[in-house]
Amino acid sequence: MLKGDMLNGVFLRMVSSLSDGLEVRKLHISEVPEGWNQEMILNGYTLSIKGCVSVVDSAFKAMSNNHLSHLQEMHISGCWSGLSFPGNSLPRSLQKLKIMDCRKLEFPQQQPEQKYDLVELQIEDSCHSLTSLSLDSFPNLTNLEISLCLNLESVSMSEPPHAALQRLTINGCHKLVSFAGEGLAAPNLTHLSITYCDKLEAFPSHMNTLLPSLHSLCIGACRKICKVPEGGFPPNLKELVLEGSDEQMKELSWMANLGALTKLTMDFSCVRSFTQVGLLPCLPSLTTLHLCYFQNLETLECNQLLGLTSLQQLHISYCPKLEKMEGEKLPSSLSLLKIQDCDLLGELCKNKHEPIWPKISHIPTIEVNGQQISE
Known part of the structure; x- marks a missing residue:
């Protein structure tokens, strides 16, 4: 060498x-x-x-x-x-x-007259002196990923719309407080993920009109976000991941306008009973529901899911205290029940324990930790 x-x-x-x-x-x-x-x-x-x-x-x-x-x-x-x-x-x-x-x-300072031809930009645990990032400097950017940029306070835009942007991921930027000012105008954005941004208090405003192509949205561990964005979520949203406490999402009636949603993942670590997060509204297109990391969930209310008339797959994972099911049975439309790392419930299902088994026996495929349970 x-x-x-x-x-x-x-x-x-x-x-x-x-x-x-x-x-x-x-x-x-x-x-x-x-x-x-x-x-x-x-x-x-x-x-x-x-x-x-x-x-x-x-x-x-x-x-x-x-x-x-x-x-x-x-x-x-x-x-x-x-x-x-x-x-x-x-x-x-x-x-x-x-x-x-x-x-x-x-990281280079962004000047109004300075434009770059970047298509992809990824910053991970780097550029800790960077406090603001202007999307105006990157008009051709299609993919932006920022992770652990510890002093980043704002992602801004003064020359909307940003027609090129398709994917935006921000993770672990604990000082982020501002997000595109009056709203993130990105008509071709399909994926948006914002996680572990402790000081961020609100979703990007006017998402329903400014993000018409958004299909996938992940909001996780942003403790100060407690309000639904003004105007609601984009109407064409197909995949939604929500991670937070029951105090943040205890009222779920706002989800009623998500008629195109097909996949929903929920992670609420403080919940004991599913009734604490409210009755899930009718989501007519929802086919997959994933309940994960409900560390204190003890009871699953079957009746809470009856409005999900198209539900085909129910995934339950990492719920160590879950051992009860209340209500008549899980939705009849289900074709797959997948239980992973839920020791109490998993053991009861494998043993076809009463009164659990009558609530799930109509489901064609039941898997516990990757092992299929036969009738």
Whole structure:
């Protein structure tokens, strides 16, 4: 393996070569501590660098000198030193950028006149100095994933609509308080996931009109979100994941306008009886219901599910205290009951215990921890 100075010299000579440097389409950069193996591999259009901070810094400088003018994709990981993009901007040719475990890396400031051609942007446990991200700077962005960006306070938009955005995921941004101001105007957004954002108090406003193509929505462990968005959820929503406490979602009548919903996952850790989260409204298109991580759920009320006339699959997982079923029986439309890591209920089902068995025996397929129970 080459030492840092030698590797740096080889890199500088290579990127200044017309035959090699300009052929690089993908660049993978990672920093390793002194004494660790350092290497550089050029494989086709992909250049992978595992080296010290001087090599990483040289790679950044090479971008500003147009030695990597055809660069389309860049992965940066494990860079613990304080670095910043040259000229405080991204390469013009860059289409995909993934940054992982680079907490001190300075993300370029977004200026109103500065537009980038990025299609995909992923930031994970990195760029901790970043406090705001403007979608205006990335008009072609289709996929945005931000995770553990600990000082991010806002994701903004002042030039709506953002027609390119299709997937948006934000996770573990504990200081996030603002979300696109007056609303996230993204007419082609199909997937939205917001989880573990402790200070976020509201859904993006006007979701029902500004997100007409939204099919999948996940809202998890955002403790301050207690209100349904103004105007309700998008009418074409097909998959919904809700994770929170019974205080947040004890009134579920707001779900009545979700006529297109086919899959619902609910995770309420404080609930003892399913009646605490209210009667599920009629969801005529719902085919799959997943109840998971109800750590204190002791009783499943069968009658609470009778409004789900199209329900085909019921998945119950990680409910360690669940051992009772009340009501006549589970919906007759069910074709699959799947129980996973619910020791008390699972054992009763396997033993066809009274009065549990009469409530589920009409279901063609019953699985407990992957094992099918025969009639």
